[in-house]
Amino acid sequence: MTFEQIRDIVIVRMKQWTGIPPENVDYPNNEVFDSSGKAIWARMASITGPSSAPEVGLTAHVRQTGIIIIQLFVPNYTGTLAITKAADTLVEQFQFFSQDGFDCFAASAATLGDDGLGWYQVNIQIPYRAH
Numbered sequence: 001m002t003f004e005q006i007r008d009i010v011i012v013r014m015k016q017w018t019g020i021p022p023e024n025v026d027y028p029n030n031e032v033f034d035s036s037g038k039a040i041w042a043r044m045a046s047i048t049g050p051s052s053a054p055e056v057g058l059t060a061h062v063r064q065t066g067i068i069i070i071q072l073f074v075p076n077y078t079g080t081l082a083i084t085k086a087a088d089t090l091v092e093q094f095q096f097f098s099q100d101g102f103d104c105f106a107a108s109a110a111t112l113g114d115d116g117l118g119w120y121q122v123n124i125q126i127p128y129r130a131h
Contacts, residue, residue: 001130019089043071064130073119101131
């Protein structure tokens, strides 16, 4: 599977997510994103990991690995209910999702709290493997 195929699967899956309004999601290297006035918003990234060739025969079968990171933000001092519900729906959207040789695994959440810019942040991390 190519990096472009992986990018496409991840972005299409993210665009299918209904946990927050679609215009509140910031995609990698996209248009300038303005988070002001939003009650909740997300920033998505897919970070590639090491590749391997676990099967070698007439042709090598390359396995790509990586992690999808979705950063969720709500304004400071507005509570954690909205961000926790959004995190839960993100986990439902991606955890153990599988399509055409692309597989997601168990999701993790990391609460970072105040980001110093007026936002409370929680990161969702989903490891993946692609053949």
